[in-house]
Amino acid sequence: MSTPSTRKIVSDGLWTNNPGLVQLLGLCPLLAVSNTLVNGLGLGLATTLTLVASNSVVSLIRDRVTDQIRIPVFVLVIATVVTMIELAMNAWLHGLYLILGIFIPLIVTNCAIIGRAESFASRQNLRASALDGLSMGLGFTSVLVVLGGLRELTGNGTLFDGAHLMFGEMARGWTLTLGEDYPGFLLSVLPPGAFIGLGLLVAAKNLIDKRQARAAAADTQLSAAESA
Amino acid sequence: MQFATRVSPHTVGPASVNAVMRHVLVALLPGTLLYGLLFNAGVWLNILLAVVSAVAFEALILRLRGRPVGPAIGDLSAVLTAWLFALALPPLVPWWVIVTGVFFSIVIAKQLYGGLGFNPFNPAMVGYVVVLISFPRQLTAWSVPRSLESPQAPSLSQLWQTLWGQLPVDAFTHATPLGAVKTALTRNATLSEIFSGADGIGGWLGGHSWELLALTWLAGGIWLIRKGLIAWHIPAAFLGTLFSFALFFYLIDSDHFLNPLFHLFSGAAMLGAFFILTDPVTAPASPRGKLLFGAGAGVLVYVIRTWGGYPDAVAFAVLLMNLCAPAIDYFYRPPVFGERHG
Numbered sequence: 142m143s144t145p146s147t148r149k150i151v152s153d154g155l156w157t158n159n160p161g162l163v164q165l166l167g168l169c170p171l172l173a174v175s176n177t178l179v180n181g182l183g184l185g186l187a188t189t190l191t192l193v194a195s196n197s198v199v200s201l202i203r204d205r206v207t208d209q210i211r212i213p214v215f216v217l218v219i220a221t222v223v224t225m226i227e228l229a230m231n232a233w234l235h236g237l238y239l240i241l242g243i244f245i246p247l248i249v250t251n252c253a254i255i256g257r258a259e260s261f262a263s264r265q266n267l268r269a270s271a272l273d274g275l276s277m278g279l280g281f282t283s284v285l286v287v288l289g290g291l292r293e294l295t296g297n298g299t300l301f302d303g304a305h306l307m308f309g310e311m312a313r314g315w316t317l318t319l320g321e322d323y324p325g326f327l328l329s330v331l332p333p334g335a336f337i338g339l340g341l342l343v344a345a346k347n348l349i350d351k352r353q354a355r356a357a358a359a360d361t362q363l364s365a366a367e368s369a
Numbered sequence: 370m371q372f373a374t375r376v377s378p379h380t381v382g383p384a385s386v387n388a389v390m391r392h393v394l395v396a397l398l399p400g401t402l403l404y405g406l407l408f409n410a411g412v413w414l415n416i417l418l419a420v421v422s423a424v425a426f427e428a429l430i431l432r433l434r435g436r437p438v439g440p441a442i443g444d445l446s447a448v449l450t451a452w453l454f455a456l457a458l459p460p461l462v463p464w465w466v467i468v469t470g471v472f473f474s475i476v477i478a479k480q481l482y483g484g485l486g487f488n489p490f491n492p493a494m495v496g497y498v499v500v501l502i503s504f505p506r507q508l509t510a511w512s513v514p515r516s517l518e519s520p521q522a523p524s525l526s527q528l529w530q531t532l533w534g535q536l537p538v539d540a541f542t543h544a545t546p547l548g549a550v551k552t553a554l555t556r557n558a559t560l561s562e563i564f565s566g567a568d569g570i571g572g573w574l575g576g577h578s579w580e581l582l583a584l585t586w587l588a589g590g591i592w593l594i595r596k597g598l599i600a601w602h603i604p605a606a607f608l609g610t611l612f613s614f615a616l617f618f619y620l621i622d623s624d625h626f627l628n629p630l631f632h633l634f635s636g637a638a639m640l641g642a643f644f645i646l647t648d649p650v651t652a653p654a655s656p657r658g659k660l661l662f663g664a665g666a667g668v669l670v671y672v673i674r675t676w677g678g679y680p681d682a683v684a685f686a687v688l689l690m691n692l693c694a695p696a697i698d699y700f701y702r703p704p705v706f707g708e709r710h711g
Contacts (some may be wrong), residue, residue, distance in 0.1 A: 326469070327503040337477065 144269045151282045152296060154276025160170040162346045166253035170244050172335035176296070179303045181289025182282065184244055186352045187226055189278025190258060191248050196224045207264075216249075221272030231243045236306035253281060286331030287352075288338050296330035298323030379437045386485070390445035396589035397452060397644065403585050404456070407513040409541075411460035411528045416452055418467050418532070421452035424665050426475040434480065446485045450474050453493035453645060457637065457684065458500075460524075463534040463539060469503070470496035487671045490691045491651045494684045501684065513543040514578035528565065546576025548680040550627060552559035559624040575634025583639040590643025601657035603652060603666075604642040608633060611665025618675070626675065641683035653689045658694075658701035666690045 147154075160166045167188070174184045198218045206214050227245045230238045238245065248254070257277055261272040288337035294300055298319035328334050427447040431438045441447075454474055455467065463518045474496030482488045501508050512523075523531070523541045530536040544552065549570050553563040564571040574580040593599045615629035632638060639644075646652060646666055653662050666686040671681030 175510075220577075324504060324507070327505070328499055330500065 144265055147195060150269060151267070153277045154273060154278075154280045156280070156282070156346075159280040159284065159346075160253040160256075160277055161281050162343050164253065164256070165343075166256055167251040167281065169338075171249060171281075171288070173340065174241060174244050174340075175285050175289040175292055175335055176289040176330050177293040177302055178286055178300060179237070180240060181285035183234070183307055184241055184248075185278070185282025186250060187230065187241075187245060187284055187286040188248055189249075189275065190226055191219065191222050192220045192254055192274035192278040192281075194270055195219045196257055196262040196270040197256055197267055198222070200257045200265060200270035203263045211263060212255075212259070215255055215263075219254055219258065226349075234307060236303075238308065240303070253277065256334065272340060276313050284339075284342065286343055288342060289348070290336055292329045293337055294319070295326045296328075296334065297325055299307050376454055386444040386446060387596055390449045393449055393593065393644065394445065394452065395682070396593050397456070398589075400585040400589055401452075401456065407514055407516070408460050409515070409523055409528060411445050411512065411527055411531065412455070413522070414528060414532050415458055415460065415462065415467055416455040416706050418464060419451035419455035419471050420448050422468050422471045423447045423475050423637045426472055427480070430476050430480040431484075432618055441478055441484065444485065447479075450479070450493045450496075452626070453640075454496045456640065457497040458524060459508060459542075461509040461512060461528075461531050462500075462507050464525065465534070466500050466507050467506055470495075470500040479627065489650050489695070490594040490652060491645060491687050494645060494687045494691075497684050498688060501679075509544075509548070510538045510542050511545050511548070512541055513633060516578055517543075520526060528538040545680060546572075546579060546631075547674065551558075551674075551680040554625065557576040558628065561624060562581055571631075572634075575631050576636070579636065580634040583634040586639035586643060590639070593643060593647075598660060599612070600645065600656065603646045603663040604661045606663030607642045607667045608638070609644055610664040611638060614668060614671040616623060632671065632674070634665075636674075636681040637683040641666075641670075641687060645683065645687055646690070651687075653694050653697040653701065655701040658697040661697055661701070662690055662694060665693060 158164060160283060161168075161171055163369075170184055170188070175181045191339060195215075195218050197204055202214070202218075223246060226248070227238075230241075232246060236328075257273060260317070261273045301312075301315040301316040302338045308315075329338065401412070401416065406451040424442055424447055428438050431441055451471055451474070454470055458467065458470070474492040478492040478495035479485065479488045480489050481628075527536060527541075529574075530540075531538050533710055550560070552704075554560075558566075570577055572578065572580045575583055576634060590599070590604060594601050611632055612629045615627065618626035620627050642663075646663060653659055666689075669683045669686035669689055673679060673685055677685075678683070
């Protein structure tokens with residue numbers, strides 16, 4: 142299997158094969174933790190870190206692991222990485238750690254991670270695998286951040302609430318508010334809001350893709366007409 | 370190529386979507402008028418705003434979808450949805466509650482699923498449940514019944530101001546009979562204490578003032594059945610099941626379980642039975658399926674009203690049974706003409 146180009150790896154992870162919007166993997170943390178922008182960003186970055194680390198390790202050991210035992214080995218690698226990240230967050234981002242709670246250890250079960258290990262990292266060299274982990278992770282993070290931001294904005298009328306949990310005390314003033322008498326739209330903070338929000342994001346992505354395809358088709362028609 | 374003689378059916382009844390919706394709206398009219406007279410004209414203002422915004426949203430989304438706007442507006446389905454949604458609301462809500470609910474009814478629950486005929490959930494009830502869950506405080510702004518002769522009945526200009534959120538509504542609000550009973554029961558009061566203690570809860574049949582309204586919905590519903598526009602199965606199964614469950618528990622302990630007639634003639638039971646559960650799009654098609662559908666909703670309404678967190682439960686019951694309707698349709702297919710019932 143040939144190594145895809147850097148450009149293709151990055152565009153796959155961020156857009157064409159985005160884990161959140163196209164593969165629809167890892168929906169459990171995606172839907173559960175996207176109630177505020179900061180929570181989404183925190184979990185997204187933790188997942189990105191896990192993806193880069195697990196993809197790199199899996200790529201390095203790919204020749205030594207036989208096919209029969211590869212899945213348990215991948216799981217072991219991912220679990221080790223996640224445990225390290227969990228302990229690190231507990232030490233340095235304790236406030237965020239308390240809010241994200243069970244969803245940090247649950248990164249282990251995020252299908253996107255074992256999916257990348259199996260379908261990409263176990264067949265590609267270290268550089269490509271690490272890059273794939275990074276771009277898939279950032280693609281996942283961007284969906285979490287956009288969904289978290291939308292839900293926070295409509296649900297509570299704020300943005301960047303709790304930023305001090307991640308960026309320290311100076312970030313306390315970052316919180317934007319939509320106005321004092323915004324009544325709050327509870328539905329979007331509750332689980333149905335996550336499902337409806339993700340559905341709308343997927344629809345928006347499909348709409349953009351369709352528009353681009355139509356524009357590209359019009360372009361080729363135009364150039365064909367010119368050359369004729 | 371066009372065939373000179375089309376395939377069957379060769380004779381088509383006059384019942385267009387528009388005609389059906391018109392009849393249902395006519396059947397709703399007496400109850401709507403009475404509702405405003407029994408409580409206050411806020412009900413009518415809510416309906417007006419809901420209908421206007423529903424038609425606007427429907428036109429907007431049809432344009433976005435590139436579909437013809439005229440026929441879909443003309444079939445009055447958006448008007449009926451908005452009307453039912455507004456009837457479910459308390460009379461004193463601010464305008465943004467109505468617009469948000471109508472947006473979810475028309476845009477999310479109806480048009481995003483493909484428009485009239487493709488929506489799996491009753492649009493009016495989706496809108497109502499969305500605002501009920503999202504704005505719990507505003508959705509308790511029920512009015513004092515006029516018959517209680519309260520000195521602070523709101524004037525029309527005050528109603529107009531509450532609609533635009535310029536006036537606090539607390540002076541005009543009053544718990545619904547079901548809500549008052551629920552609150553008192555959780556404080557360990559018995560039903561006889563509750564009914565003798567406070568005004569405006571118990572009437573001669575159901576909830577105070579609400580019983581008259583329920584009777585009007587019943588009359589409208591029976592007219593629809595006689596016109597052949599809805600089948601008797603769903604209302605009969607729904608009301609029958611609600612009545613039997615309530616009777617069973619009432620006979621066990623009449624001090625902690627409301628009597629069956631109170632259940633039928635309070636809250637949204639009658640409106641739901643004839644106007645909401647019978648929506649042909651979201652209910653099963655076969656007679657036996659309809660019986661099961663109605664009975665399931667009856668059980669759910671009783672269970673949620675009695676042991677759940679909300680005083681009334683028709684909207685939740687409707688949505689949960691809508692979810693079951695495809696499965697019910699799968700098991701109870703309408704018999705093909707000539708086939709014998711198995």
